[in-house]
Amino acid sequence: MPPRVDATQPPVSAPARVRRFTPAERWVHRTTAALMGVCVVTAACLYIPAFAELVGRRELVVRVHEVAGVLLPVPVLLGLASRAFRADLGHLNRWGPHDRVWLRAALRRDHRRALRPAGKFNAGQKTYAAWIAGATLVMLGTGLLMWFTHLTPLMWRTSATFVHDWLALTIGVVLAGHIGMALADPESRRGLRTGLVSRDWAEREHPLWRP
Numbered sequence: 001m002p003p004r005v006d007a008t009q010p011p012v013s014a015p016a017r018v019r020r021f022t023p024a025e026r027w028v029h030r031t032t033a034a035l036m037g038v039c040v041v042t043a044a045c046l047y048i049p050a051f052a053e054l055v056g057r058r059e060l061v062v063r064v065h066e067v068a069g070v071l072l073p074v075p076v077l078l079g080l081a082s083r084a085f086r087a088d089l090g091h092l093n094r095w096g097p098h099d100r101v102w103l104r105a106a107l108r109r110d111h112r113r114a115l116r117p118a119g120k121f122n123a124g125q126k127t128y129a130a131w132i133a134g135a136t137l138v139m140l141g142t143g144l145l146m147w148f149t150h151l152t153p154l155m156w157r158t159s160a161t162f163v164h165d166w167l168a169l170t171i172g173v174v175l176a177g178h179i180g181m182a183l184a185d186p187e188s189r190r191g192l193r194t195g196l197v198s199r200d201w202a203e204r205e206h207p208l209w210r211p
Contacts, residue, residue: 018199018211020120020191024082029192031075038068039139040175043168069143072136091120092129098208099123119208128178135171139164 021029042065045051046058055061079085098117105115106124116122121129145152145160152160182189188205191197202209 016199017196018202019195020197020202020211021088021195022082022084023195024079025085025088026192026195028075028079028082028085032072035068035072035075036175039065039072040172042068043172047165047168066143066147069140072140088120092126095123095126099126103127113204113207116205117208118206120206120211122206128174131174132171135167135174139167139171142167 042061045055045061046065052058096119098119100123102116102118102123105112110116142160142164145156146164149157187197187201202211
């Protein structure tokens with residue numbers, strides 16, 4: 001016999017908030033962001049004369065910049081111990097037809113929800129993640145060539161310096177855009193801060209995500 005349903009009891013509603021990130025995922029993001037911030041600030045102190053004069057102690061700034069750069073991949077490597085983080089990497093690396101739809105709408109600046117389908121991560125976030133991961137590896141490689149000068153020919157070091165400097169400028173511009181978009185989306189920031197987002201936001205911004 002099926003259980004009796006009490007009509008006087010209100011229906012059980014879905015929770016107002018859903019979990020988007022685990023503590024391990026938030027730790028990886030925060031630690032990576034902090035190391036990237038140190039790299040950007042120290043780079044500015046090394047290359048912008050006004051900042052260099054203000055801070056001084058160039059040798060110390062160089063060492064801090066080098067150590068932060070070498071440590072930059074470490075949070076991601078440690079995060080691989082988390083099943084949720086590995087699952088997120090799978091989401092970021094998996095592209096589908098809906099991502100092409102999202103990108104076309106973004107290029108046309110069309111903000112209609114029906115033309116912005118997204119899973120847990122939208123196509124813009126996937127593009128940014130892939131680009132910043134590749135740029136970080138290139139920066140690490142060229143930085144090591146510049147650091148260990150006695151191991152490589154002068155031509156290699158000169159080329160590495162050119163790539164490192166111009167890519168650093170590009171990363172600064174891209175990071176500024178990333179931060180600007182984050183500031184415009186309080187609910188997304190709340191997800192990274194607390195791990196929880198509102199169900200309404202999830203259904204509106206990531207309709208293909210099934211938390």
